[in-house]
Amino acid sequence: MNKTIADIAQMAGVAKSTVSRFLNGGAVSVDTRRKIEKVVKATGYVPNAFAQSLKAKRTNIIGTVVPRLDSFATSHTLMGIDEELRSQHYQMLISNTSQDVQREIEAIYELGRQKISGIILLAAEITDEHLTAIRDIAIPVLLVGQQHTQLHSLIHDDYRAGYDIGAYVLSQGHREIAYVGVTEKDVAVGVRRKEGFKQAVRDSLPDQAHMEDVKQLERSAGYDIRYYETGFKMSDARVAASAILDGFRPSLMVCATDNIALGVINAAYSRGIAIPSELSVTGFGGYDITEVIHPALTTVQYPYMEAGRVAAQNIVRLVEHKPVEKVTVMNYSLIERESVDKR
Template sequence: MKVTIQDIANMVGVSKSTVSRYLNGGYVSEDNMKKISEAVDKTGFRSNYFATRLKSNKSRLIGVIIPRLDSFTAMKILKSMNKRLEEKGYQVIILTSELDKDRELNHMAKLHQQGVDGIIVMAVDITKENIALVNKLSIPILFTGQKNSLVKCIKINDIKAGRILGEHIKSKGHKNIVFLGVAEDDKAVGIERKEGFCQVFKDSDCTINFVETDFSFNKAYEVAKKAISYKPTVVVGATDNIVLGFIRYAFEKGYKIPEDISVAGFGGYDVGLAVHPTITTVWIDYEALGEKAAESIVASIELKELEEDVEIPLELIERESIRNLNK
């Protein structure tokens, strides 16, 4: 009977990913390392595993580099990505860049050295250094979240997402708007999402003021005072998490939402239903993005035809946080 990684995990009482890390030289506690080693020796699994790997010249491992462990978006994408990769017989090695470009590049090189079959990078930016390294490495590499014609990418249509929310807010009669956005280093969210939103108000008598934040709740809370100083009728956050930071500050200062200030965001985060009023948002199907990324990297590894121009679903979810000024 063929012994699997799951069998070893069950014998030892650890997760499948822990056994995988052990087999691939990753960190495992000393206690678990000893127990896994004994189980591997007892079953002869090590020889079976590496014999199969050498015979096929494939590790069945995919490296995934994410920006942060506390990112709602990254976790949504990762969940569906991992599920689809497991269905196709691959296992995931996860590393975090912590939004550090040098760290991201080092992780790409390190994963290649460890023998992964492909790498998926959840990118905040695609730099010339990224492109140079992709051309140097001998395995398929896919970027999600950003787009560059020189490398393989899958991303949402951020300009379209911005237009969707812009059209909705315009239809409610809002003309004094603050856009709480991120730095333009992030081309997709920092430039394209804002650009799509602003396109809707071109040649109108609306005023849009931009206040820079980052993706965190705390930073959005810090800059909320500046946003309110513009006396907006609506504040738009580049993500729902940014909106939450603004809401917290507004509530503390006695503002009512949406009576005094309306708010809206992007992402469709579940927490948007847990606050009052519930947050109007552009829902982004991050799970579909994860599935498509998994299918794309596997297709590249297995030299199969790739689907071009993948469209990730977007949908306006109208809730309670935008006041209709036309009434």
């Protein structure tokens, strides 16, 4: 039997009017909000008129759900979104989740209750809970940075970028390589970039690679390529790089983000390892700082602000019931700088 507002109120120990005010985006105390949210989540309650009221009272506000604000990629994407939305007479509302998946789910529901027109979601992974929340609020959602078959998505070409980095470092003669990646829960950064790199390695091997063990072929070609995982923070990468260098002295480290690359460079300098003559380093991202450090970092530069502008254009088109490609793929540039030495 479907729950009613009266049922929710009784279970939460509050008045019906309080539940109604909560569901319509009105002001309630933090303690009361938590009580109601707990009951709503436990019961799976969605009012029958929820989607109808959103359609009837659409605002000119677009919500953005972001995992963190202290990120070059996120901040520049948000700047692009804001510029484009303003030009189209929409406003942006930001919800920061501090890399907490449960907070992402709650943010989707909360933005839905505020009767916004649509949501741009920057998420590291999409779970069934995300999909349920998106279905429940019944407003357009655009996923940025990741791809999902059930959602309109805007992505960077991480696989091809990983391939190009791999082909480039191999062309410079590097054979002893440490690939420093991140969790595979993040498909774009943790999987696609690494898989592109691996494919570049495979394509550089002899033609009989499909008939033999790839690792054996790598060894026969003089390759020693090892894969590691770290966190997104520079401090995590510094610790991981130190541990790697304790047991392996590669000629080059391919890093899944510029932050990781900066952590690696810091760890190398603390050990008296010269960049790039003793250790070459590459990254992904194209952060501003990578151009001014010495030596400047070889990296893949992603057009984050342009991606934000395109994301804003796409979500507005979805809100206005205009056609949008299911997947929009942004381009990138491989920037060759001084952090890679030729072997």
